Amino acid sequence: MDEHTTEKIEAYLTGTLSHADRAAFEKDLSGDADLARAFTEHTKAHAVINHGVRQRWKARLQEIDAELDAPAHTRRVVPLWRKWAVAASILLVAGAGLWFWADYAYADRTIATSMLAVTEADAFRGEGATLEQRHVAAETLFMQGEITAARDAFLTLAAEDNALSPRADWNLLMTYLVLGDQPSFDALLRSLIADTRHVYHQRAVRLQKTLQHPLYRLTH
């Protein structure tokens, strides 16, 4: 059987012949005994090949069925190591966030600024206005970051014996806190806590609790 005839038989059996060529081939087939014999042999061979094709496809369709019928939760299995990695990442990010927040919220300057006793605006009237103005000047120095100058001003004000001296004591304590003058800070804080009649006694107790907080200890 020549190559051309074999190709024609194969084209017929694989369905790649045009409609007209198919009809012509079938006409040849009915009038050519050799061609008919060769065609029968090729048809048997193709039955074997097509059985293989069907087997392959059947196996593939069964795989697709298994995939589509699998419960949704088993379709995507997340490995344990990935779960741990995600959990560790979340903890790391949360930990870092907490650290940055605590480092700011429990900084000595933040605590002192939030606790500084500030003179009210309506105090600038009548007698004592000059004293109030001196307190405001010292508080302004503190707010502007000139802590040493503020400390000196509050030292002077605290030494005076008047109604605003307790406030000067308290604000002086704040300057010691920012300056890191631990001995002076400890001594003054102790005296404020010990003096239960001092106007700023309760605040001193609260400040001590803040300084004993785990996050304050962690960031110092």
Added chain:
Amino acid sequence: MGCDQYATDPDFVNGILQGGNSRERAVECLYRKYRRRVLVSVQTYVGYKSGQHTEIQDLVQDAFLVMVEKICFGGYNDGALVHFWIGITKGLLRNKMKRDARMDLVEDPIAFDQHDAASPEFLMISDQRRQLLESLLSRLGERCKDVLILWANGYSMREIADKLGLSSEAMARKTKYKCKSQLLEMVKGVEIDI
């Protein structure tokens, strides 16, 4: 796998007729798209009984492969593929029922089936024939089997060479020729019900 390129039935048919990788993709996407509808329709038709699901799934797969063959070799005329598939499945089902009376058909309100149940496509392959074909296939050897199956699926010689790691298109053609000749020798004198 991306199936977006197959929006309509003619897209699937064109993909299948192109052969090779296009056929493989189109066939898989077509199966995924209509499988559930066909299964539900056939289960309703037979009246669902536990234990029959696997048998029905098997029939639906066989019918799908008959449909693909009809698209490739003629026998499909532009109808909705899902109805075509359901019709073939019901034809196979009736043939099965001739041998096995376990399934009770429910009256079908929609006449999907336009196919002749006695046509050769619906004749279930006999166990004897299956054994013979499988024995011939196994004697062929894995490499020859792979080459001939890819070729019958419409893969070009270039694609066959790439898929099987052959050195060239010419080598794929030569291998196919040798394998086909080997198979022709094997089937010579063997009676196969065609």
